[in-house]
Amino acid sequence: MRVLILGGDGFCGWPTALHLSARGHEVEIIDNQSRRRIDEELGAGSLTPIVPLAERIAAWEEVSGRTIRAHDLTVGKDYEGLLAVLNAFRPEAVVHFAEQRAAPYSMKSAAHKRYTVDNNLNATNDILAAIVDSGLDVHLAHLGTMGVYGYGTSGMAIPEGYLTVKVQTTEGWAEREILYPANPGSIYHLTKTQDALLFQFYAKNDGVRITDLHQGIVWGTQTIETRLDPRLVNRFDYDGDYGTVLNRFLMQAAVGYPLTVHGPGGQTRAFINIQDTVRCVELALAHPPARGERVKVMNQMTECWRVRELAEMVARLTGAKVAHLPNPRAEADENELMVENRRLLSYGLDPITLEEGLLMEVAEIARAYAHRADHAKIPCVSAWNAERAAATSGAG
Ligand code: USQ
Numbered sequence: 001m002r003v004l005i006l007g008g009d010g011f012c013g014w015p016t017a018l019h020l021s022a023r024g025h026e027v028e029i030i031d032n033q034s035r036r037r038i039d040e041e042l043g044a045g046s047l048t049p050i051v052p053l054a055e056r057i058a059a060w061e062e063v064s065g066r067t068i069r070a071h072d073l074t075v076g077k078d079y080e081g082l083l084a085v086l087n088a089f090r091p092e093a094v095v096h097f098a099e100q101r102a103a104p105y106s107m108k109s110a111a112h113k114r115y116t117v118d119n120n121l122n123a124t125n126d127i128l129a130a131i132v133d134s135g136l137d138v139h140l141a142h143l144g145t146m147g148v149y150g151y152g153t154s155g156m157a158i159p160e161g162y163l164t165v166k167v168q169t170t171e172g173w174a175e176r177e178i179l180y181p182a183n184p185g186s187i188y189h190l191t192k193t194q195d196a197l198l199f200q201f202y203a204k205n206d207g208v209r210i211t212d213l214h215q216g217i218v219w220g221t222q223t224i225e226t227r228l229d230p231r232l233v234n235r236f237d238y239d240g241d242y243g244t245v246l247n248r249f250l251m252q253a254a255v256g257y258p259l260t261v262h263g264p265g266g267q268t269r270a271f272i273n274i275q276d277t278v279r280c281v282e283l284a285l286a287h288p289p290a291r292g293e294r295v296k297v298m299n300q301m302t303e304c305w306r307v308r309e310l311a312e313m314v315a316r317l318t319g320a321k322v323a324h325l326p327n328p329r330a331e332a333d334e335n336e337l338m339v340e341n342r343r344l345l346s347y348g349l350d351p352i353t354l355e356e357g358l359l360m361e362v363a364e365i366a367r368a369y370a371h372r373a374d375h376a377k378i379p380c381v382s383a384w385n386a387e388r389a390a391a392t393s394g395a396g
Pocket of ligand 1: 101244260267
């Protein structure tokens, strides 16, 4: 299959590009290096040393004998450039990772909110419009988020995108399926709920075949392919904006920094290992919706944990201390989360669990690169509103 990967230099995009290339697919990448520029803006970088994209691609060719072509353009700004790549490469599938993906970054200031909305919504609309414009029958697989559903499910497992509701009609009560009501917790998550409406529209109006993968929090760093050569290593974010909770805890344990639990840590989230992420994208591409079918939504996660349970687990494995800090986010201190994920399991996903993978991650990445950590970048300083900013000011 010819697969075009938008955002193919990022944390999920790069290992996905390698995974699909290793399986014999013809892969091209579009990436504008925005994630690397944000590193410079924040003065924070990957714990693992990542080389420039051109060097990564050259290393992959050396190791695998396979070529990946990269295009440096901004999806959402350079529409003609995007259309030209589609028309020249004629992909059968496009995987869309080209969005600003950090909730704390999206909440830092008005400028960050505006950038996130502008970048993410224009990227999604442009790729959809370009697919229609090109006349190609492309399957678009988008990396969405579990966060579109909101957190807290009052005893019900979150279905895969659609909710069956009972409504009163002129003929009495009847069942209807609706898109699960969106309840975003940050501007970043909000853009993904808006993406869902764009997908609904283009599927209905133009028959575009679309899969939206509602992914949980990714943990882990390496995949089978990124381990093949040090120049292929995936990025590992640990800073207060881009570092996600479990990878942050693993890194903090490795450098002797008390684990930064926000509030009592009763927030429950869905998780997935990076190796399972790339496998899920492959499975999604192998099972596209038919033309004219509604948007296919899959919950791309494998297990749910509370933040404090993760901290306790990491503390038990490593001897780290746990700190409870004022929560910079506007989010309930405690919530329940249950999620349906039958689709990907039925396609053959065999999940890597935290219990089997955590220790390896500590040794392979967090301890190995601990000397590169800048402790000043660990605190989460992005507050969701003025009240949270006042509560967290001065707190580590
Ligand atoms: N948290 C802590 N301590 C920390 C960092 C985070 O207690 O040091 C807490 C947060 O307050 C939050 C939870 O851990 O309650 C998760 O935070 P996170 O930064 O790991 O994840 P989140 O902001 O939800 O976003 C991440 C990715 C995003 C993806 C999303 C999936 O950055 O791209 O869409 O996970 S989900 O969470 O399911 O919406």
